[in-house]
Amino acid sequence: MNYLDVLKSTKNVMTPGSSACQGCGGELITRRVMQIAGENSVYAIPPGCMAGAGVDGWNFSNGCSAPIHITLLDNTASFMSGVSEMYQRRGRTDVNIVAIAGDGATADCGFQSLSGAAERGTKMLYICYDNEGYMNTGYQRSSTTSLGSSTSTTPAGAAINGKEQQQKYLPLIMAMHEVEYCAAASPSNMPDLVRKIQKGLEAGKRGFAYLHVFSPCPTGWKFAPDQSIEVGKKAVASNMFPIWEKENGQFKVTVNRNPISVAEFVKGIGKFSKLTADEIDAIQEMVDRRYQTLLHLAGE
Amino acid sequence: MMTDKRFVTPLGNDGIYCLDTAAWRTHRPVMDKDKCVNCGICMSFCPVNSVYFEEGQYLISYDYCKGCGICAVECPKKAIGMKPEGGK
Secondary structure (H helix, E strand, O other): OOHHHHHHHOOEOEOOOOOOOOOOHHHHHHHHHHHHHOOOEEEEOOOOHHHHOOOOOEOOEOOEOOOEEOOOOOOHHHHHHHHHHHHHHOOOOOOEEEEEEEHHHHHHOOHHHHHHHHHHOOOEEEEEEEOOOEHHHOOEOOOOOOOOOOOOOOOOOOOOOOOOOOOOOHHHHHHOOOOOEEEEEOOOOHHHHHHHHHHHHHHOOOOEEEEEEEOOOHHHHOOOHHHHHHHHHHHHHOOOOOOEEEEOOEEEEOOOOOOOOHHHHHOOOHHHOOOOHHHHHHHHHHHHHHHHHHHHHHOO | OOOOOOEOOOEEOOEEOOOOHHHHOOEEEEEOOOOOOOOOHHHHHOOOOOEEEEOOEEEEOOOOOOOOOHHHHHOOOOOEEEEEOOOO
C-alpha cells in the first residue's frame, strides 16, 4: 500500500486544535504515528511539547480518541512496560503499546527506564521526536543539542559561543541494546517515515522497537515555520541526521553519496547564527566520522 | 460552535472542546485547482492534517489550519499560494 493511501484512509486520532506552534515537526510526527497506530493502541506522552500542546487533554479542552496517559518525565518506558505486561498476560497481543517522547525525556531524564525496557525486550514501540532541546520550557540545552547551538542555558555571547559539547548520538546507543527494531527517520522523507512506523509497530509486537525521528523546531531554532520540511531535508542531505535502520541484527543505511556541507545546513537557522568557522569544522568532522561509522556497520 | 466529523475530540454539554487554532492564521493557503495534479504531498506534510482527500481531489480545510505555509513551500507544482487574511 502506497504511503499516501495509508495517510488518506486512516483516521485522525489526535485532537485537531493542538496548541503546537506553526510548522511544528513534533506535531507532524505525532499525528502520523497516531494515524498509523490507530485507536487500538495505548499511548504514553511524557511532559514535553506534545503533552504541553494538549495531545493528551488540557484544561478540559482537546484530547485523543484512544487511551493516552501523561507519564512522568523519567518513567515513560517503565510505565509502558507495566502496561505492556498486563496486555500480554490478558492475551491482548493485538494492542499497540506506543510511547511518544521528546529528546529530553528520552536521552536525558528518561534514559535509565528506556535502557532498562530495551534490555528486557518489552513489547512496545518507543518513538523519540528529536528537536534537540527542552523546547516546551523555552529551549534549554539537552544532551542531543548540537555543538554551537545558542540556547537559553547556553546563550551565545561574550563568555561562551553556544553549547560547547557535541551532541550525543542516541539512536546508535539504542541499536546497541540489541533491540528488535531500531531506526532513525526524518519527516522530510515521508514515505520512509511511514514505512518505518509500520515496521516499528509490527516489531513492537515481538520485542522492543525504537524509532528516532528528526523534528525541526521553528520557534526554538529560529527559522520561518514554512521552512520546517526544508530544514529536515538539509539535515538529511548534510548527514547531520543520517537515516538508517537496524533489523535482524543488520544495519541498513540510506546512502547519501553527495552530501552537502554542514555550513550549508546551518545557513538560515537562527540558533547557529553566531557559529565560527572552527565550530563548523568541528561539527563537520564529527558528522563525517559518525557517517563513516554507520557505513562501516552497514558494511557499505 | 466548531463541529467537524473528520476529527475526534471530547464532547461536552455545550459541544466540542477544542482550541480554535484557525484564529492564529495570518495567511491562508489557497489551492489553484488548475495547477494541482493531486499528488498529495501537501497532505503528507501538513502538521495539522488540514488537507483532506474527498471525491478524487485534495482540499484544504480552514477549520484548524494554523497557516504555517509548509504546503505552499513543498508543493512541487507551486499550486498553493499564501494569501493574507482579511482584517475583522
